[in-house]
Amino acid sequence: MNSTMEKPYVVGIDIGGTNTVFGIVDARGTILASGSIKTGSHEKAEDYVDEVCATLSQLIAANGGADKIKGIGIGAPNGNYYNGNIEFAPNLPWKGVIPLASMFEERLNIPTALTNDANAAAIGEMTYGAARGMKDFIMITLGTGVGSGIVINGQMVYGHDGFAGELGHSIIRRVNGRLCGCGRHGCLETYCSATGVARTAREFLTARTDPSMLRSISSEEITSKDVYDAAIQGDKLAQDIFEYTGTILGEALADFIAFSSPEAIVLFGGLAKAGDYIFKPVQKAIDDNVLAIFKGKTKLLMSELKDSDAAVLGASALGWELK
Amino acid sequence: MNSTMEKPYVVGIDIGGTNTVFGIVDARGTILASGSIKTGSHEKAEDYVDEVCATLSQLIAANGGADKIKGIGIGAPNGNYYNGNIEFAPNLPWKGVIPLASMFEERLNIPTALTNDANAAAIGEMTYGAARGMKDFIMITLGTGVGSGIVINGQMVYGHDGFAGELGHSIIRRVNGRLCGCGRHGCLETYCSATGVARTAREFLTARTDPSMLRSISSEEITSKDVYDAAIQGDKLAQDIFEYTGTILGEALADFIAFSSPEAIVLFGGLAKAGDYIFKPVQKAIDDNVLAIFKGKTKLLMSELKDSDAAVLGASALGWELK
Numbered sequence: 001m002n003s004t005m006e007k008p009y010v011v012g013i014d015i016g017g018t019n020t021v022f023g024i025v026d027a028r029g030t031i032l033a034s035g036s037i038k039t040g041s042h043e044k045a046e047d048y049v050d051e052v053c054a055t056l057s058q059l060i061a062a063n064g065g066a067d068k069i070k071g072i073g074i075g076a077p078n079g080n081y082y083n084g085n086i087e088f089a090p091n092l093p094w095k096g097v098i099p100l101a102s103m104f105e106e107r108l109n110i111p112t113a114l115t116n117d118a119n120a121a122a123i124g125e126m127t128y129g130a131a132r133g134m135k136d137f138i139m140i141t142l143g144t145g146v147g148s149g150i151v152i153n154g155q156m157v158y159g160h161d162g163f164a165g166e167l168g169h170s171i172i173r174r175v176n177g178r179l180c181g182c183g184r185h186g187c188l189e190t191y192c193s194a195t196g197v198a199r200t201a202r203e204f205l206t207a208r209t210d211p212s213m214l215r216s217i218s219s220e221e222i223t224s225k226d227v228y229d230a231a232i233q234g235d236k237l238a239q240d241i242f243e244y245t246g247t248i249l250g251e252a253l254a255d256f257i258a259f260s261s262p263e264a265i266v267l268f269g270g271l272a273k274a275g276d277y278i279f280k281p282v283q284k285a286i287d288d289n290v291l292a293i294f295k296g297k298t299k300l301l302m303s304e305l306k307d308s309d310a311a312v313l314g315a316s317a318l319g320w321e322l323k
Numbered sequence: 324m325n326s327t328m329e330k331p332y333v334v335g336i337d338i339g340g341t342n343t344v345f346g347i348v349d350a351r352g353t354i355l356a357s358g359s360i361k362t363g364s365h366e367k368a369e370d371y372v373d374e375v376c377a378t379l380s381q382l383i384a385a386n387g388g389a390d391k392i393k394g395i396g397i398g399a400p401n402g403n404y405y406n407g408n409i410e411f412a413p414n415l416p417w418k419g420v421i422p423l424a425s426m427f428e429e430r431l432n433i434p435t436a437l438t439n440d441a442n443a444a445a446i447g448e449m450t451y452g453a454a455r456g457m458k459d460f461i462m463i464t465l466g467t468g469v470g471s472g473i474v475i476n477g478q479m480v481y482g483h484d485g486f487a488g489e490l491g492h493s494i495i496r497r498v499n500g501r502l503c504g505c506g507r508h509g510c511l512e513t514y515c516s517a518t519g520v521a522r523t524a525r526e527f528l529t530a531r532t533d534p535s536m537l538r539s540i541s542s543e544e545i546t547s548k549d550v551y552d553a554a555i556q557g558d559k560l561a562q563d564i565f566e567y568t569g570t571i572l573g574e575a576l577a578d579f580i581a582f583s584s585p586e587a588i589v590l591f592g593g594l595a596k597a598g599d600y601i602f603k604p605v606q607k608a609i610d611d612n613v614l615a616i617f618k619g620k621t622k623l624l625m626s627e628l629k630d631s632d633a634a635v636l637g638a639s640a641l642g643w644e645l646k
Contacts, residue, residue: 136483150582153478159584160459161620166581169614174574175498182614251497258489259473259582261482291492291505297484 007070009063011056011110012316014117015039015076015100017091020048022056023309024063025316029128031309033059045094045103053107060108072104072112073318075120075311080162084114111322117141117311119156119165121268121303122149124314129304130266137264138256139303140167140249142271145181146189146196152260168193172252192249194270197224200241212237224271231277242277249278250285257286257294268303268310330393332386334379334433335639337440338362338399338423340414343371345379347386348639352451354632356382368417368426376430383431395427395435396641398443398634403485407437434645440464440634442479442488444591444626445472446644447637452627453589460587461579462626463490463572465594468504469512469519475583491516495575515572517593520547523564535560547594554600565600572601573608580609580617591626591633 009032013022016039023034035055042048060066078089084101086092101114115123122139125131131139135154141147146168150157157164168189169182177186178199190196201214201222213230214222214237230238253265271278283300290298305313332355336345339362346357358378365371383389401412407424409415424437438446445462448454454462458477464470469491473480480487491512492505500509501522513519524537524545536553537545537560553561576588594601606623613621628636 134483136487152475152480152482155476157475157583159475160457160586161584161617163616164459164582164584166614166616169581170578171574171612172497174496184612184614251494255493255578256582258492259487259579260480261484261487263483289494289507291489291507293486293489294484 007068009068010070010316010319011060011072012312012314012319013052013056013072013074013104014120014311014315015074015086015092016117016311017077020052021312022052022059023312023316024059024069025313025319027320029305029309029313031312032063034312035059040093043093045098045100048094049100049103049107053104057108066108066110069110069319071319071322072108072110073120073123073315073322074100074104074112074114075117075315075318076100076114077117079114079116079119081113081115081119081156081158082162084112086114113318113322115156115158115318116147117314118147119149119158120314120318121147121305121310122151122266122314123156123317124305124310125266125268125303126151127317127320128313130301131264134263136260136262137266138167138253138260138262139266139268140253142192142194142249142267142269144194146193150260151262167252167256170252170255172248188249188252192245192252192271194224197227197241197245197271198222200244201227201238204237204241204244208237210237214238228274228277231274239277242274243281245271246278246281247285250282251289253282253300254286254289254291257298258291261294262298264299264301266301266303268305272302273307330391332391333393333639333642334383334395335443335635335637335642336375336379336395336397336427337443337634337638338397338409338415339440339634340400343375344635345375345382346635346639347382347392348636348642350643352628352632352636354635355386357635358382363416366416368421368423371417372423372426372430376427380431389431389433392433392642394642394645395431395433396443396446396638396645397423397427397435397437398440398638398641399423399437400440402437402439402442404436404438404442404479404481405485407435409437436641436645438479438481438641439470440637441470442472442481443637443641444470444628444633445474445589445637446479446640447628447633448589448591448626449474450640450643451636453624454587457586459583459585460589461490461576461583461585462589462591463576465515465517465590465592467517469516473583474585490575490579493575493578495571511572511575515568515575515594517547520550520564520568520594521545523567524550524561527560527564527567531560533560537561551597551600554597562600565597566604568594569601569604570608573605574612576605576623577609577612577614580621581614584617585621587622587624589624589626591628595625596630
């Protein structure tokens with residue numbers, strides 16, 4: 001009997017700054033059972049892992065036991081695939097280097113792998129989503145920041161140190177570029193994240209005098225969601241904000257295409273949900289800026305994973321690769 | 324008896340705009356025999372291949388016969404690895420799509436692969452040169468243009484269409500960028516190729532008033548070699564040209580590092596020979612611009628292949644991968 005045949009499930013654990021969600025997933029991407037805890041509920045990583053494992057063990061027992069689980073995949077900020085550690089994650093409660101993969105492996109006795117959240121999203125998309133069957137694609141996650149996961153020759157790109165794929169920190173504006181959280185100026189993330197959209201809104205509202213629904217919101221409180229709500233109600237200034245954002249993103253994507261010539265670029269995250277308001281200017285800026293040899297070749301796709309499930313699915317997809 | 328053991332040699336063919344050079348190479352990168360013809364000597368690709376094969380057959384016969392040859396590798400502009408074709412190469416005499424790999428394979432009855440010249444240089448460096456044993460590195464060729472070959476997870480990056488790795492056409496200046504031969508503005512190649520250095524020289528000589536040995540050369544005739552000759556004699560303006568060039572190259576490399584986090588970046592070509600005049604500003608610009616997580620991690624190396632041999636060695640290295 002083939003032992004792989006006996007293991008129809010994987011476990012996905014997504015560790016976010018606020019919540020940790022986890023679930024048991026089958027080969028089609030159905031989440032059979034799931035749970036969550038607050039990431040900040042324990043000062044010590046050991047106690048935190050203990051609590052996740054307590055709930056997870058129950059879920060696993062209720063779904064046929066550990067023998068049914070091929071592997072555990074973890075998505076976490078600053079996760080290093082090569083050693084399974086979280087390294088100096090600024091938004092997590094535990095400082096320094098935390099050997100998270102081996103901590104789970106020891107407690108549950110199931111092979112465990114870990115990578116950063118954007119890489120997990122890319123593997124999820126390749127396993128269950130819009131990039132099924134693709135060997136060359138780039139995943140761009142548009143959230144509070146801009147993350148990326150790159151797949152080349154059917155393999156995740158981790159680089160020599162495990163940290164490759166920081167496309168959100170490509171410099172897209174070298175002159176008067178916006179200050180980034182990383183300390184440099186002009187990173188893609190400062191323009192094309194949700195926070196970047198809010199910054200653009202504040203800039204546009206100051207620089208322009210035309211009426212906008214956004215003027216009724218206190219400048220410091222505007223979110224990308226407000227901009228989206230205004231845009232779909234026909235607010236010209238809000239629509240221009242997306243056009244500005246999409247154009248910059250498209251310019252950056254045109255350069256990424258010259259690097260790895262991907263079959264597709266998949267957009268994921270809150271901003272991607274702005275639909276044509278963001279997709280049209282992105283596509284136009286790619287067409288206007290890409291090298292002739294690549295024109296019209298790379299598909300621009302929206303993630304096919306449901307937002308609420310994507311993080312767990314992405315992390316879980318890592319589990320299929322484990323032996 | 325193992326048949327691979329019987330095949331100790333490969334053949335490398337480098338097709339340049341002016342000359343075609345070829346040679347028989349052993350596993351250590353020694354060129355046992357070589358020859359060359361003018362690329363433009365025949366209007367029809369068939370006649371050209373016939374002539375190369377005539378000479379090559381003699382060299383092969385003199386070195387133990389076709390049974391000793393594991394494979395033939397060809398490096399050529401616009402070469403597509405996936406199908407072995409040269410596709411619409413502007414600097415070669417044959418127009419349209421030329422199935423060059425199969426034309427050689429038919430005539431010599433030896434497996435043949437083809438890729439573009441910068442990719443061949445990268446494979447050569449990985450097989451015989453500075454990148455031996457590396458799984459993740461980027462080769463930058465600084466010649467008339469700027470080319471690149473990218474290796475990730477030990478594999479050449481060809482992309483979904485065979486044309487990946489056009490880093491010379493990354494946009495490095497979005498405001499008032501120089502017009503590139505590709506029709507766009509601000510490509511890395513317009514600043515960091517030999518031609519780019521000459522353009523910078525003309526700009527500096529016009530914008531500045533300080534004395535320089537370069538002022539004795541007619542502005543339109545200045546080459547990057549002239550700039551180098553002046554720099555090593557202490558000419559400040561010439562040295563500033565290299566600093567300007569190296570700074571822009573380093574800024575671009577910092578972004579490439581965020582993409583694939585390579586163990587090393589290898590510089591090759593005429594400009595790389597300017598030594599510290601170019602290396603120091605490149606290294607400084609990388610350090611000044613790279614994301615903190617990558618700082619000090621990626622080595623900046625000079626190609627270890629002898630200039631005169633590099634093209635044939637690079638092409639030949641493809642031959643070892645053939646079955």
